[in-house]
Amino acid sequence: MLTKSAAKAFFLGGTALCSIAFVLLTMDTLKQMPDRSNQDQMSESVVRGHHIWNQNNCMGCHTIMGEGAYYAPELTKVMERRSHEWIAEFLKDPERMYPGRRKMTKYAMFDPEEVGAEVAAGNVADVVAFFTWVGEIDLNGFPSEPDMSFGANASTTSLIDTSVDSSLASAPEYFKTICMSCHSVGLQGGNVGPALDGVADRYDADYLSKWVSDPQSIKADTTMPNFGLKGEQLEEILTFLATLTEKE
Ligand code: HEC
Ligand code: HEC
Numbered sequence: 001m002l003t004k005s006a007a008k009a010f011f012l013g014g015t016a017l018c019s020i021a022f023v024l025l026t027m028d029t030l031k032q033m034p035d036r037s038n039q040d041q042m043s044e045s046v047v048r049g050h051h052i053w054n055q056n057n058c059m060g061c062h063t064i065m066g067e068g069a070y071y072a073p074e075l076t077k078v079m080e081r082r083s084h085e086w087i088a089e090f091l092k093d094p095e096r097m098y099p100g101r102r103k104m105t106k107y108a109m110f111d112p113e114e115v116g117a118e119v120a121a122g123n124v125a126d127v128v129a130f131f132t133w134v135g136e137i138d139l140n141g142f143p144s145e146p147d148m149s150f151g152a153n154a155s156t157t158s159l160i161d162t163s164v165d166s167s168l169a170s171a172p173e174y175f176k177t178i179c180m181s182c183h184s185v186g187l188q189g190g191n192v193g194p195a196l197d198g199v200a201d202r203y204d205a206d207y208l209s210k211w212v213s214d215p216q217s218i219k220a221d222t223t224m225p226n227f228g229l230k231g232e233q234l235e236e237i238l239t240f241l242a243t244l245t246e247k248e
Contacts, residue, residue, distance in 0.1 A: 083178070213229055
């Protein structure tokens with residue numbers, strides 16, 4: 001049994017020791033915080049993006065770092081599966097990239113026609129800057145992969161393995177991040193539209209050019225979006241599509 005004074009000493013000593021440990025650990029956490037949260041990367045654009053996030057109550061449907069509602073995909077690491085271009089296309093009109101799905105709100109502020117291209121582009125860039133910054137916070141592996149098994153697949157260049165299908169080695173960036181969110185090549189990519197393997201055998205160059213630059217001109221009710229592709233970017237994609245012939 002402890003004597004009364006020993007118990008008192010044990011209590012005071014224990015409390016002091018734990019308090020010191022607590023203060024040291026708190027200091028350690030505070031010291032690591034700027035590194036882990038990339039404070040120095042928090043540009044004005046990131047802050048504006050955060051503002052857009054709050055003002056439009058994106059959290060009413062989405063979570064970031066686990067905070068928000070569970071209706072829509074978790075977005076902390078969204079930049080690992082979506083490119084800047086994809087997000088820009090998506091925010092302009094969310095249903096285009098998820099044809100026939102439950103709809104995400106279409107925000108007028110992102111519509112270049114309504115707001116003026118510069119302002120709208122700025123908005124998307126700010127949202128992307130915010131997502132990029134959030135994505136770089138060291139969260140010890142949180143969150144786990146969200147369930148994106150429906151419709152438009154995750155699609156960033158880093159997720160596409162060209163060693164599985166070498167025909168993708170020459171694919172333009174835009175094709176990998178935008179087209180492949182809906183189309184597959186060699187079993188990689190989305191399943192919203194048909195697989196594009198062998199597409200150059202099925203259609204001639206003129207048809208493909210017309211289809212890719214303006215799908216609705218061929219089939220008025222198609223759900224494939226018109227991306228307004230033209231010039232060099234369109235050429236690059238068509239050149240690549242021409243390489244997609246049936247393999248023996
Ligand atoms: C009414 C609910 C709702 C609100 C509000 C909302 N979203 Fe969404 N969002 C969705 C749903 C649902 C999806 C999944 C696509 C689908 O099923 O249409 C989605 C998908 C996304 C995606 C694509 C995720 C991926 O990897 O495919 C991004 C990016 C996104 N939302 C950003 C935003 C931003 C930014 C805001 C605020 C400006 C916002 N969302 C507000 C419902 C919402
Ligand atoms: C939002 C999803 C989506 C995206 C993104 C998309 N497509 Fe499509 N695409 C479709 C759908 C759906 C069809 C089938 C259309 C139909 O028959 O109405 C289609 C059809 C096609 C076809 C005809 C294929 C065939 O076998 O009939 C080609 C070629 C094509 N897309 C190329 C592209 C290219 C190139 C891109 C990128 C610039 C692209 N698509 C982006 C949804 C998409």
